[in-house]
Amino acid sequence: MNGLRGLKLLIIALTMILVISAITPPAQAQPISAKRIVEVNQYGLVYVYDEVPRTGGLTKISFPREMLANLVNYRSPEDPNPELKEDRDVFSIIVHSRSGDFVHLVTIFRDVVRWDAMNARFMLRMSLNPILDEKVGEFSIIVKLPSDAKPSRISPNYISEKKEGILSGNTSRIDLTERRPQTLSIDFTSDKLNLLDITDVDAEYSLPDGFVKLGFRFRNVGGKGLSRISFKLPENCSDIRAEDQLGKLLSSYYPKVRSLDVTLRQQVGVGERGSVSIYFKLPADNPYVKVSDNKFRVSPILPINTTVRRYGVKLLLRSMEFVSSDPEPVELVRVYPESIKLTYIFDHMDPFNAENSTIILEYKPLFSIFGFMPYIWVGAILAVALAAVTCIYLKRPRIALSKVDLSMRRLVEEADSLTASYQDLTSLITSGRIVEKGYVRPRILDLRASIRRHGDKISAIASDLMKSSPELRDLMASLRNSVRRLEQSVEELWVMVHRYLSGRIGRSAFEKRVDRHYKLLKRAYGEFADAVEELRERTK
Structure with a gap:
């Protein structure tokens, strides 16, 4: 009897569970989303970070074709060599990935922030969202401007300022498969931002002692007058200073953040050009100059977060004979005594490709006479004295030439x-x-x-x-x-x-x-x- 009652109770309980399950709506699946972060650095370079759903082994992230002229470089943590493909109205970066729910891409653009001289403000204009092959349920965007930025116009209107210099918004009413995406449009003012165009960098490395000189020539394209420039140096540098053509400049170095702040001799206005050189000595153990088996591996140093149109490298070899290098130098000059200067030219340098523009140089050590220089000087002084005495007593008439x-x-x-x-x-x-x-x-x-x-x-x-x-x-x-x-x-x-x-x-x-x-x-x-x-x- 008790067993029958227990069976009835079990049937009633199961029936109630089924009824409740039938009338309770199922939990909604989390919508597939895409995210974009747009960051404007202090010299006008724009970094775009995209996180999009992975679509099989190949994920395509596209941009309007007109932005190709502004593209500096790109990189993905999932793919060491993403593929760039051009179509009629877009260009795409194809990321190869076999795991994970999302694919990440970092792209760098220049000249998407422009200076409106008439209204003394900056204008950011670029595509709002990535163009994808599949639709998503939600799209969110974060825009990071300089901390003192004051926006005066923001479009689209679902983006708003959350705190100083940071704007964000999200929407589910957007189709990321559209080939003509919406435009992100922000007008703002900032005293910390200068649009800097570095036309030339001349780098000189003294080997093997590790002294480095970096000379910069630049133009202020937009913003207020430029009076200071900051450089991020390699770790544990010493003998740090800054100069221009007239001499030493006021500078401050902060070792914890490796920042060298240089005060220019005079303010560089919009449209004007300037130059500055920084000097430092690399530590023995550093990633930029490595030596083993009579070979130097030299990587260009780019201590400022922007692009360079021409980057020249001069390697000064002391008490060494040049054997070969990859790439080949464009010039070899002997600087007597016992020195050789090799020149290399890179047409473009940016924060991503600087570490890949490596010079591998093979050399042969030479015997140096400089350890005997004190003795040579003594001998030279005695020889001069003897010659002077000889000339006094053996004067001969000389024919003067015109x-x-x-x-x-x-x-x-x-x-x-x-x-x-x-x-x-x-x-x-x-x-x-x-x-x-x-x-x-x-x-x-x-x-x-x-x-x-x-x-x-x-x-x-x-x-x-x-x-x-x-x-x-x-x-x-x-x-x-x-x-x-x-x-x-x-x-x-x-x-x-x-x-x-x-x-x-x-x-x-x-x-x-x-x-x-x-x-x-x-x-x-x-x-x-x-x-x-x-x-x-x-x-x-």
């Missing part, structure tokens, strides 16, 4: 030095060793620099003589023009060699081009030799 005669003799000496370098250069071609990459690389850079150095001196002396001695005008003009043509021919040969060393042309094509150019090179030298021969006749 200034023109001295200049003519200097021309002959420089021409002889240039000829020696030219002969060494042509021997690389005639011997066939110009195709040996390891052999020709350091030699042709050295010879190219030597010919340019002597050619520049010849041109300078010839120009002075054209002004001071009209009777020599035709000869000096002929000499100057011929040396310029010779320098140009050598430069054209270097371009061929550089393309060969960089792997852009094969050995067979390179040999054919060198053979053809050798005739032009000999013709250019023949014109120079004729002018030098006439010069010798005049100096007899």
Whole structure:
């Protein structure tokens, strides 16, 4: 009897559960969402962080095609090499990902914040949302402006300021698959923001001691007058200072945040240009200059969060012989005594690609005489004293040469030095060793620099003589023009060699081009030799 009653109670309980389940609506699934964060940094660069639902192995995040001109770079934590694809009305960044519910993408844009000079305000204009292949239930956006920003116009209207410098909003009434997205439009003022265009950076690394000089040339594109610039230096730097063309500048360094704040000598107004150089010494253990097995691995340092149109790197090697490098240097100059300066040029630098623009340089240590310099100085002083005594007692009449005669003799000496370098250069071609990459690389850079150095001196002396001695005008003009043509021919040969060393042309094509150019090179030298021969006749 009790068992039957228990069974009835169980049936009643199950029936009630089924009834309640039937009349209770099921819990709604969390809507699929997409998020975007737009951040404007203090020099006008705009970072866009997108979080979107993953769609299989490939997730496409698109932008209006007109924004491609403003794109600086992009990166995704899920894919080390996202793919950029252009269509008729959009460009897309395709992220490969096999796990997780969401895909993340960081894109950098420039010139999407503009300066309205008439109203003294900034204007942010860009696409409000990412363009996706699938619809989402909700979209949210956060906009981070400088902390002192005061917005005067915000569109769309569901975005509002939550606290100083931060605006946000969300909506479910938006279709992210539309090819023409809404526009994010914000007008605001800020004293902390300056639109800075850094046109050039000239970096000099002294190896192996680790001293670095970074010279910046820039233009203030928008905002109030620029009076200070902040740089973020590598960790544990020392010997820090800042200068401009007139000398030392006032600066403050804060080690905890690695920030170097430099006060400019005078305010740089909108449309005006300025320059500043910072100096520091890297610690022995740093990620920018690494050395092992007679190889340096040098990475450019970009201590300011913006883009650079041209980034030049000069490596000064002390007591070392250059062997090879990747990429190839555009110039090699010997700085006596016992130093070599190598020059490299990067066309574009930004916060993402700076760490990938690495120079790998192989060198050979040289014996240095500088440890014996105190003894050499003592010997030199004794030699000078002995020579002075000798001159006093052995005076001989000397023939005084005129200034023109001295200049003519200097021309002959420089021409002889240039000829020696030219002969060494042509021997690389005639011997066939110009195709040996390891052999020709350091030699042709050295010879190219030597010919340019002597050619520049010849041109300078010839120009002075054209002004001071009209009777020599035709000869000096002929000499100057011929040396310029010779320098140009050598430069054209270097371009061929550089393309060969960089792997852009094969050995067979390179040999054919060198053979053809050798005739032009000999013709250019023949014109120079004729002018030098006439010069010798005049100096007899």
